Amino acid sequence: MQVILANPRGFCAGVVRAIEIVERALQRYGAPVYVRHEIVHNRHVVDTLRGKGAVFVEDLDEVPEGAMTVFSAHGVARTVEEEAKRRNLPVFDATCPLVTKVHLQGRRYAKAGRTLVMIGHEGHAEVIGTRGQVDVHVHLVSTEEDVAALDLPLDTPLAYITQTTLSVDDTRGVIAALGDRFSDLIGPDVSEICYATQNRQSAVRDLCKVADLILVVGSENSSNSSRLRDLGADEGLPSYLVADGSAIDPAWFDGIERVGLTAGASAPDELVDSVIDALRKLGPVDVSQLAGVDESIQFGLPRELRDVPTPTQAAVISA
Numbered sequence: 627m628q629v630i631l632a633n634p635r636g637f638c639a640g641v642v643r644a645i646e647i648v649e650r651a652l653q654r655y656g657a658p659v660y661v662r663h664e665i666v667h668n669r670h671v672v673d674t675l676r677g678k679g680a681v682f683v684e685d686l687d688e689v690p691e692g693a694m695t696v697f698s699a700h701g702v703a704r705t706v707e708e709e710a711k712r713r714n715l716p717v718f719d720a721t722c723p724l725v726t727k728v729h730l731q732g733r734r735y736a737k738a739g740r741t742l743v744m745i746g747h748e749g750h751a752e753v754i755g756t757r758g759q760v761d762v763h764v765h766l767v768s769t770e771e772d773v774a775a776l777d778l779p780l781d782t783p784l785a786y787i788t789q790t791t792l793s794v795d796d797t798r799g800v801i802a803a804l805g806d807r808f809s810d811l812i813g814p815d816v817s818e819i820c821y822a823t824q825n826r827q828s829a830v831r832d833l834c835k836v837a838d839l840i841l842v843v844g845s846e847n848s849s850n851s852s853r854l855r856d857l858g859a860d861e862g863l864p865s866y867l868v869a870d871g872s873a874i875d876p877a878w879f880d881g882i883e884r885v886g887l888t889a890g891a892s893a894p895d896e897l898v899d900s901v902i903d904a905l906r907k908l909g910p911v912d913v914s915q916l917a918g919v920d921e922s923i924q925f926g927l928p929r930e931l932r933d934v935p936t937p938t939q940a941a942v943i944s945a
């Protein structure tokens with residue numbers, strides 16, 4: 627069996643930064659560090675950090691007075707920030723800077739008097755956070771049908787913002803539907819929303835040209851991972867989202883010669899390795915990698931954590 631790896635795949639700069647914030651906070655201040663919501667949507671990452679002393683909560687009520695707190699990469703509503711301030715909780719905000727950029731866009735459009743439409747999925751942590759970062763009502767749409775159902779005068783000055791991990795193609799379709807229906811619409815170009823989402827989706831599209839089946843490593847609740855699986859399915863290939871190698875079903879590979887393998891932005895490399903190991907148990911495997919975009923983006927850490935060595939660096943220093 628040939629296994630062809632997509633490029634790029636796996637961790638993006640926002641996920642690396644969020645995980646480093648929790649690890650460095652644990653290193654500097656000791657356990658426990660409370661994290662509001664899963665730091666990133668990956669069960670393995672969350673369990674690993676939990677093993678190091680992170681405590682994951684959904685509500686700040688669960689954080690004891692004065693305890694070190696981290697907001698997840700998905701961002702939070704202003705009410706959450708205010709609640710943390712009111713309770714004097716020391717907070718590190720691991721919101722991805724690209725999500726913060728969407729918050730700022732939303733505020734700017736609202737200040738200019740535009741009615742806001744967010745393209746995203748109801749109930750997703752990022753959508754809840756972004757809608758809670760602007761002081762006006764934000765209409766939520768996910769599909770072109772939702773656009774048709776928007777109960778607004780057709781000449782309303784509108785602006786759209788988007789969840790960062792959507793299907794780039796579907797988002798283009800929803801924006802086009804908004805533009806067809808409403809006469810005064812502004813918003814960012816889809817290519818400006820998130821480099822990592824765009825690059826991983828383009829890489830899967832390339833993978834679909836050379837593979838018979840697509841495997842995406844990621845958790846079920848990871849929006850960007852699910853979109854990668856959907857993309858494979860849309861291209862007509864059997865496509866599966868797997869948490870790790872243990873989720874592989876040998877029956878999927880009957881008659882399959884070329885497996886395309888990728889990972890969502892929140893899935894670590896070791897889980898990709900565990901999938902390759904599981905495939906090796908089915909027979910000889912030849913692993914190669916497609917050429918792809920080189921990603922060099924890095925996001926800065928909070929000032930207080932910059933000089934804290936990561937666990938790997940600390941181990942080297944103490945050795």
Ligand code: SF4
Binds near residue numbers: 820821
């Ligand atoms: Fe940030 Fe994009 Fe990664 Fe989400 S997928 S954390 S927006 S870089």
